[in-house]
Amino acid sequence: MDAIFIPQLTKAPERTEEIQVREFLPGLDTLTPVRGVIRVRHCGNYLEVLANAEAIITCTCNRCLQQFNHRLAVDTSEVIWLDETANQVEDLPLEREVPLEDLVESLLPQGYFHPSEWLYEQMCLAIPFRQLCDRNCQGIEGTAKNKSDNSAEKTVDKRWASLEALKKQLPG
Numbered sequence: 227m228d229a230i231f232i233p234q235l236t237k238a239p240e241r242t243e244e245i246q247v248r249e250f251l252p253g254l255d256t257l258t259p260v261r262g263v264i265r266v267r268h269c270g271n272y273l274e275v276l277a278n279a280e281a282i283i284t285c286t287c288n289r290c291l292q293q294f295n296h297r298l299a300v301d302t303s304e305v306i307w308l309d310e311t312a313n314q315v316e317d318l319p320l321e322r323e324v325p326l327e328d329l330v331e332s333l334l335p336q337g338y339f340h341p342s343e344w345l346y347e348q349m350c351l352a353i354p355f356r357q358l359c360d361r362n363c364q365g366i367e368g369t370a371k372n373k374s375d376n377s378a379e380k381t382v383d384k385r386w387a388s389l390e391a392l393k394k395q396l397p398g
């Protein structure tokens with residue numbers, strides 16, 4: 227995916243560029259290529275970015291540690307402000323608290339938009355925090371408990387019970 231030179235967008239039809247995605251994203255471990263579409267529109271002092279994409283990833287169940295495949299999908303849009311002072315956060319004193327509105331993404335109006343990196347971030351945000359192979363997964367402990375509940379102990383009990391019964395039948 228090529229970077230988009232932002233001023234170039236103003237000359238595109240409807241100030242919009244559409245990118246067909248069908249590739250593995252650098253740094254994102256997916257089983258299948260990411261497939262979908264990104265649409266970037268120049269709206270004067272901001273970019274409107276839409277994405278609709280999906281891929282299959284391998285997750286590890288938090289409870290039983292088994293691996294399973296998960297369909298990772300994004301259907302999202304974001305406003306990216308075009309701001310002459312974008313990316314100058316490094317110059318600020320470290321002690322300064324950054325107000326929440328400053329965390330909204332912004333880019334230089336004469337800069338580039340990197341669709342690949344942006345989509346990577348969106349896909350990462352969509353990775354489930356809590357990964358479960360099944361909503362009712364019993365986990366490792368659950369599996370172990372089920373096993374010990376099985377017949378073995380009960381069979382022993384039954385044998386002892388019949389021994390007791392035999393004893394009672396024997397003359398004291």
Ligand SMILES: [Zn+2]
Binds near residue numbers: 289290359365
């Ligand atoms: Zn599980």
